[in-house]
Amino acid sequence: MSKRRLAVPGAAVAALTLAALILPATGAHAAPPADSCTQNWSVSSGEGYANGKWCNNNTKVVGTVHDTKADGRCPYVRGNLSNGGRVDSDWAGGKGKSRAITLYAPSGTRFTSVTMRYIGC
Template identity: 90%
Template sequence: MSIFKRRLAVPGAAVAALTLAALLLPATGAHAAPPPADSCTQNWSISSGQGYANGKWCNYNTKVVGTVHDTKADGRCPYVRGGLSNGGYVDSDWAGGKGKSRPITLRAPSGTHFTSVSMRSIGC
């Protein structure tokens, strides 16, 4: 009977040790590396009757960053549309009201990249 108890005790001890290791590992494990810095190499600039926008193409055209500006009190708010290599698009937030600006960041879905940026507007 004592052999039977030892056989149960060893697996139980192993399970307890593995559970303890699993709980402590995330707290003492290596920290994740920070994401790599963006590589923004080329400027872009566009304008329309409602405003203008400018910024940079980043990470092999998979990210577009910049600012959109509303320059006209006409009830229209400008935004940027990034055209994608698959025919789709990604829209930025809009800048609302004359004199207002808004930072923009557009990210292309996996497997695509941006091929163009254009200026659009929405009633606001």
């Protein structure tokens, strides 16, 4: 009859200790810094209006877009970027409907303005 050992107790303890030291360092994530949203913005058009705040040195735009007219047009916000690009929000559809929006500028750019646009809906 042969005797087999499944594991050497010292090696098992060492492996578990090593895992306990490594996993928190690689698996834990620090909380992102809080947004700095200090300046207000607002825009409007015949289809609706939107308002919110500029955040993080104009790299993030937060707010709400509102549809105020039953005209088959659904308003949204367009964020215009420093490199000539743009980022569009989701649209609010149907008179009286609103939608929260968050726009992020791609790395190396900032928002220079926001405008109201609409789509047929």
